[in-house]
Amino acid sequence: MARSNAREYVRMFEPKLLTVLREGYTLSALRADAIAGLTVAVVALPLAMALAIASGTTPDKGLHTAIVAGFLISFLGGSRVQIGGPTAAFIPVVFAVIQQFGYGGLILCTLMAGLLLIAAGLLRLGMLMRYMPQPVITGFTAGIAVSIFSSQVKDALGLRMGEVPADFIGRWTAYGAHLATTQPAAVLLTVLGLAVIVGLRHRRPKWPGFLIALCVCTLAAHFLGPGAETIGSRFGELPASLPSFEFPHIPFERTFDLLPSALTIAFLAGVESLLSAVVADGMTGGRHRSNGELVAQGVANVGSALFGGLPATGAIARTATNIRSGGRTPVAGMLHAGFLLLFMLLLAPLMGYVPLAALAAVLLVVAWNMSEAEHFRSTMSAPWGDRLVLLLTFFLTVLFDLTVAIQAGVVVAAFVFMYRMSEAVELSSGAGESPNPRPDAAADGRETSQRDRLPAGVEAYQIAGPLFFGVASRLDHLLDQFFDPPRVLILRMRRVPVIDASGIHALRKLAERCRREGIILVMSGLQPQARNVVRQMKLLDGPHAPRLARDFDEAVALAAELTRVEGPA
Incomplete structure (x- = not known):
């Protein structure tokens, strides 16, 4: 009996890749996975750079994350079709950590988050993620969307200002003080990028709208002249090389100070990856291994940190793109990481010409999609307790801190649940x-x-x-x-x-x-x-x-x- 239980325990963490190979992997499956991996890589390329810049770091960090973490999540994960990489949910917490503790602090924070995710998977806590109250998820997701939107105003308008403050009120105060420095060329490129993305979604939804928008805006920036800032003018030329081990100064003495942020990153990575896996199961009819997925996410975050990357998790939009493109095995996600590496090696010099206003347009669309405005409005018609949890989590996420928002939202949701249960008795x-x-x-x-x-x-x-x-x-x-x-x-x-x-x-x-x-x-x-x-x-x-x-x-x-x-x- 004990041996049987041990086998069942180990089976929870068996990568889906092994299951696929055991079933038999054919040449036609490889062809389908290659097409899906290439399609997802084209979508992920602009997103990875944009998310890294919005997080307060350089675009190559986002690409390294998508390559290293994306490969490990597919290679070790408990879902057949999950695509991993940096996501918009991490932007507020990563930005705050970098501002307060530097990039070395983020490396330590990501390492701790990865170890926490591995521990959560080994302790079989994957099932507990399903009990997160929906108003809390909707509240912090919508709050993150507002934070992403507000973080992109500088690049969308081309404002000539220094570092953008981390707090919401200070950020908009600084924007107001520098509004006179708006660059018309940046505004035109932002509007052009939005028009291309939205237009393609309505007329050609299968086309890679983000990448096409970047290409169109890059060509337009050439004719508009030097008014719009580019990746090259701010960050210099991107390195056309393989990701390598990178160890900046890591403030180990600040471990306890960074623990709340590490817990938040681990929570976000766990929730978003399992939500993405559930969505993927609904689209494919499959069934993921939640605890194995958490362990894979933890290993991927540790790997991303060791290669100088950012926190990573399963990305719902990229996973859905993979499925719609024909991807049905983890090989598609591994090939997506390989194609991104190839793009980085071959196209790095060209990426320096991409205007930051175009990346701002990409993230403005991401923020709108992430806000789930219809779901927010629907929850506002729910009983008073759900509305209270939603609004509390939303405003705390926007005005204070994501860690505080999640803690307060879960606690208040628990009290609302206890009150309802007591009334039902x-x-x-x-x-x-x-x-x-x-x-x-x-x-x-x-x-x-x-x-x-x-x-x-x-x-x-x-x-x-x-x-x-x-x-x-x-x-x-x-x-x-x-x-x-x-x-x-x-x-x-x-x-x-x-x-x-x-x-x-x-x-x-x-x-x-x-x-x-x-x-x-x-x-x-x-x-x-x-x-x-x-x-x-x-x-x-x-x-x-x-x-x-x-x-x-x-x-x-x-x-x-x-x-x-x-x-x-």
Whole structure:
């Protein structure tokens, strides 16, 4: 049995590439993967450069990330068609880390995030990612989109200013102060890039709109003259060489300061990669290995950091492009990385002529797609708790910090969930039919009404729902409802599926108060989980502990016997 469990555990992390090779890989499959890999590489080329520049570093870092991490994610991953690389979700946190700790701080942060992802996969936490509240995801995604948009104003308008501040308010204050330096050539190139991308999406959706827009804008910049800044004028000539190990000064003494950002990067990489894998499963009918995917993402981030790259994860848009182009195995993702390397070696001198305004246009479109405006509006029509979580996460992401936004969003979502659960739990005397009867209302073969079956001096209350810490306090006032305390109180618990430690504590307090007031407490119909917790936490120990009954009939009989023994009040 132990050996079988060990095999199952190891199988969770088996790369899908091995599965594909075991099934048999044909020449036709290679041909389809090569076409898909080339198509995705054409899409990824401008994105990788644009994302790196928006993150506060040089465009070659984005290309190195797409090459190294993209190859490792496909080579080791738990999805057949996942395409990995830098994504827009990382821009705010990467930009802030570089500004505060330098590029060496980002290397350390990415390394830690990779190790955290590997640990999460080995601990089989992949399933937990599915429980992230959707309003939190929508909120920080829309907030990141706004942050990306605001980060591109400088290049989109060609503003002559220094470093763009990291905070949202400071950024727009600086823009306002330098608005008079707007360059008409940059504005024209931004508008031209947007028009090409949007026009091609409507008329030729299968064409590589981003790459075509860069080519058109580069040609236009040649005729417009030196008014628009280019990749070459800001960063110099891109290196036409293989990615190499690069170790800038790494501030290991700032490890604890960087841990929150590393956790945020690991969280974003885990969530986005698994969301992308789920989307891919829906498009292909496949099934990914979530824990194996997390381990692959972790190894890819470690590899990216060792080669001087950026954080990486599965990219939903590029993965969808891979599927639509015919990619069906991890080989397509590996070839995509190979084609990007080839582009970098052959086209590096030409990339220096690309205007930054064209890359800004690409990221403005990315920001709009990422905002999911329709989904945001839809969530705003949800119950008040979901709206609160959405808006809180959104504004904290935009105005403060993504780490704070995620933490606050998850905590508030948990409190909203606890409130809803506590409201769903019913605590009733059973004097009449419930206004909202449940299918199991007559689970013990009787109507909900109880009072006509109770002996004199006996009261019964029914709990319906989980007895957890959000509900337990409601038991404190149960005895306050009686003018004359009963001699026996029956607590019907057939509809209590789960009890936690707070529920046991509340029952213990109720039992102690019953003892002080001379009331015998009887609990009936305990479910298996509740019965186990009651026994494990020794609620039934002691001479004045609550009595147990299998069902309500037995509880009524026991109460009648107890009242006879006790005699008249």
